[in-house]
Amino acid sequence: MAGVLARQSSLEARCDCALRCWEEPGSLVTEVLRHRIAEEVPYRAFYSGPRPHGRCLVGLGRGRRGSLWVDLDSCPHLLVGGMTGQGKSVFLRQALTFLCCDHPPERLRLALIDLKGGVELAHFGMLPHALCPVADTVAAAGETLSRVREELDRRLSQVRRSVEAGDSAAPAGWPRILVVVDEVAELTVRDLGDDRAARAAQQAATGRLCEIARLGRSVDIHLVCCTQRPDAEAVPGQLKANLDGTVAFRVRAAVNSFILLDSDRASLLPPHPGRAVFAHETVEEFQAVDCSVEESRDLLLARWGSGMVSPTTGPVSQWWENTCPPSDELSGPS
Ligand SMILES: Nc1ncnc2c1ncn2[C@@H]1O[C@H](COP(=O)(O)OP(=O)(O)O)[C@@H](O)[C@H]1O
Numbered sequence: 001m002a003g004v005l006a007r008q009s010s011l012e013a014r015c016d017c018a019l020r021c022w023e024e025p026g027s028l029v030t031e032v033l034r035h036r037i038a039e040e041v042p043y044r045a046f047y048s049g050p051r052p053h054g055r056c057l058v059g060l061g062r063g064r065r066g067s068l069w070v071d072l073d074s075c076p077h078l079l080v081g082g083m084t085g086q087g088k089s090v091f092l093r094q095a096l097t098f099l100c101c102d103h104p105p106e107r108l109r110l111a112l113i114d115l116k117g118g119v120e121l122a123h124f125g126m127l128p129h130a131l132c133p134v135a136d137t138v139a140a141a142g143e144t145l146s147r148v149r150e151e152l153d154r155r156l157s158q159v160r161r162s163v164e165a166g167d168s169a170a171p172a173g174w175p176r177i178l179v180v181v182d183e184v185a186e187l188t189v190r191d192l193g194d195d196r197a198a199r200a201a202q203q204a205a206t207g208r209l210c211e212i213a214r215l216g217r218s219v220d221i222h223l224v225c226c227t228q229r230p231d232a233e234a235v236p237g238q239l240k241a242n243l244d245g246t247v248a249f250r251v252r253a254a255v256n257s258f259i260l261l262d263s264d265r266a267s268l269l270p271p272h273p274g275r276a277v278f279a280h281e282t283v284e285e286f287q288a289v290d291c292s293v294e295e296s297r298d299l300l301l302a303r304w305g306s307g308m309v310s311p312t313t314g315p316v317s318q319w320w321e322n323t324c325p326p327s328d329e330l331s332g333p334s
């Protein structure tokens with residue numbers, strides 16, 4: 001049994017099927033799921049279907065057993081890995097689009113970091129959910145992460161106060177904060193040459209990221225890190241150890257797949273954008289939900305049109321204070 005389980009992932013990828021194995025007295029039973037995985041999963045078709053129960057659900061896509069979802073309440077932080085062009089940014093876009101259509105800004109806030117200066121996340125910075133414009137420099141990313149860290153401390157001390165006051169119920173009512181970093185290596189290991197100040201800012205930002213991953217889960221602060229380089233330099237062990245779920249798109253070499261999944265599964269995925277493996281409590285292959293920039297913009301405009309603003313050029317701190325009331329002032333069930 002142990003031998004089959006150890007090889008299950010490779011067997012599934014090589015035989016293009018899903019296996020479920022269990023033991024019955026005297027025998028090993030294997031169920032083979034042969035359903036093909038969809039080539040494409042359009043956003044509207046996926047999200048107009050039924051959804052499971054959960055407090056902060058995000059759709060992933062469709063696997064052999066049907067729709068696949070993750071609840072950030074039970075899987076607070078995600079690592080999204082895979083080669084360039086395999087679907088990491090599309091995954092972020094569809095997930096953020098759904099979350100922001102599904103939750104009002106009183107319940108969900110975004111802190112976005114995209115150091116490649118892409119346009120993929122830019123429009124999320126205009127939402128009423130955005131705590132600040134999308135950070136596109138190491139300095140701006142550092143400031144964003146410091147702000148999240150301060151809010152984290154505020155929330156932790158609020159929890160401590162209520163525990164001291166003998167309140168068994170955790171203080172609720174603060175909005176979830178979702179911190180998203182597209183291409184985390186640009187933040188953690190980008191070569192900044194001799195610029196000492198920038199290197200110090202980079203180190204500090206990496207440290208904050210690790211702290212948010214470690215402490216955020218208990219106070220509704222979530223982290224999603226994307227990377228094409230899953231190695232220990234780009235994703236420090238302390239960070240990786242605290243990311244609960246992994247979405248692994250195709251990688252070139254088995255060694256990268258092992259870093260992401262503890263198996264060679266991601267290197268055996270077909271060369272089809274959007275095909276990925278999700279590993280949390282189980283491991284499942286799926287085709288990710290697709291969503292173009294235009295579709296995402298249209299959906300968000302239809303939902304939040306009047307609340308959308310143009311990106312400001314002001315300092316991040318100013319934005320933050322305008323948009324994030326101190327957590328003590330927030331009330332109501334989460
Ligand atoms: N889930 C998907 N379904 C269909 N096509 C996809 C999907 N994800 C990615 N693609 C295609 O692959 C391209 C690259 O995806 P992208 O998310 O930008 O890759 P990455 O961020 O991993 O470099 C997209 O422009 C799109 O054409």
Ligand SMILES: [Mg+2]
Nearest residue numbers: 088089090182
């Ligand atoms: Mg990308």
